[in-house]
Amino acid sequence: MLLALVLIIFITYLCYIMPAYEFFTKLNIPGPSPIPFFGNLHEVIKSRRLSLTIKKWTNKYGRVFGYFQGHTPILVISDADILQNLFIKSFSNFHSRRTFPLSDENTKRVSMFLATGLRWKRQRFVINPTFSSSKLKQMTPLIHRTLGVFMTKMSEQCNKCQSFDIYAFYKRFTMDTIWSCAFGLDTDMQNNINDPYLLYSQQLFEEKVNVRLLVLLALFINELNKLWRSIDLLMGGITYWCRENFPITKRFLNETPAIWITNQTYKIMEKCKNLTRTGRTDLLQLMLESATDEEYIQDGQSTDTATKERGIEPPLIRKLTRHEIAANILVFMIGGYETTSTALSYTTYALATHPQEQQKLQEHIDKHFHPENDDEMPSYDTIFNMDYLDMFIRETLRMYPIAPVVVNRQSTEDFYISGIGTIPAGTCIAADMFTLHFDADLWGPVDPHIFYPERFATKRHPMAWIAFGAGPRNCVGMRFAMMEIKILLVRLLKTYSIVDCGAPTHKSFEQLTETFVIAPKQAIIRLKRRDEQLV
């Protein structure tokens, strides 16, 4: 009886969503044929690589095509001019990113990553200056402190004369660095791998990528998003209540890592409020300078009647609520940990497998520093004037993009694409990063499949390289990430060479896993001191 009822509901639902699959046919846009309910996700599940499946579809259907996630249409574009128009020139209509399943951009605890419209604009307006050159300059001593620990670890590994997984060390280094630079908290995860901050942060990432039943329901039956979200919140609330009131339940009911970290954020914010200014520059301190006690900011509400009458958008206010600060700190942590450590492991792989380029980079570093002086700390200005270092990292991220799936936009108005037609408001547009990054017309004359950092010496199309996204909504942490990667590489390569260990080095990079981030399992290499004779 129950089964029959479920079946009837399911069939009724299928009939309800079937017209959605005509979206691209009506617009005359090609694409793979969807199957009811799944859309085209079955092909992605089979290949386990969304970005490569998209690239394969681009090869088959062209630079503008459509596919379905469940019954949600996604328009994929790899034409650099069209993308430039949408991401940069027409940004006022394309300021939103597709909302994640179970997320709600209207709650009071919304981060910049998920916020839309004026809420996003205000947050970005406040947060952009916290990543300015002068602020980053003030953060370099914090990075050097965590890097000092990392270098000691590298010395120990080098003395063992064995291959090892440097990715694990990068993860702890980036975690220590982001906690220090974002929270102003001097953690020591590189020495204490049982540090609760490290454990919860790692769990958070694992939890984020775990495909939970509720996430799947929200993805496939998005009409009931509010219901799935309420169930999710209710479950979180019940778990929290049980743990607080019946300590015995702590044994089998795990605290959600996001809730644990957010709670820490509130505690740290409270502590900061009671302290006199420490003079320390971390992202939390900088955001607290704009903190307000309001629970919720009603964006776009002008008190000035003249402005209201003329329909002018009121000026942005430089304010963040405590909930927004907590949400952003969490996003910085997620953004700053996995992405940067993964970028470092790809750079390491590129160095190990391209010894000539590694030597060129070391000579470039030697020109700026004295290799015999280990303690010399590269300054922010010196680092940012090192052009080959910059090109080396950009080339690595061109060939090994880390987070292609997040580079998407949702339109607020209907929009016209020349040669294609009018696309309805609300359509999700995804940029095909792999096709752009390997496009011979955008990257020639040297074959884009060859690792060749010097190709960045030539000015390219603004949408040719989108490793950090594009336009006003690109990655806010890009300069911070580049600074961290550059400082680490300079200090590492001043002393060591990275050695390819053959099959163990190559294997991990041939089998990448793709979730929110595309990452290898490990990065196995060996270190050799440069002042030793190479054998």
Ligand code: HEM
């Ligand atoms: C190598 C390291 C990193 C890579 C490859 C990366 C990549 C990206 C990409 C592709 C986007 C989407 C941009 C778009 O839609 O146009 C993004 C957004 C974002 N990233 Fe990063 N990221 C990195 C490091 C960081 C760091 C270190 C932080 C913070 C400390 C950070 C914070 C953010 C935030 C907050 C957004 C959302 C910006 C907005 O919506 O306005 N990222 N990142």
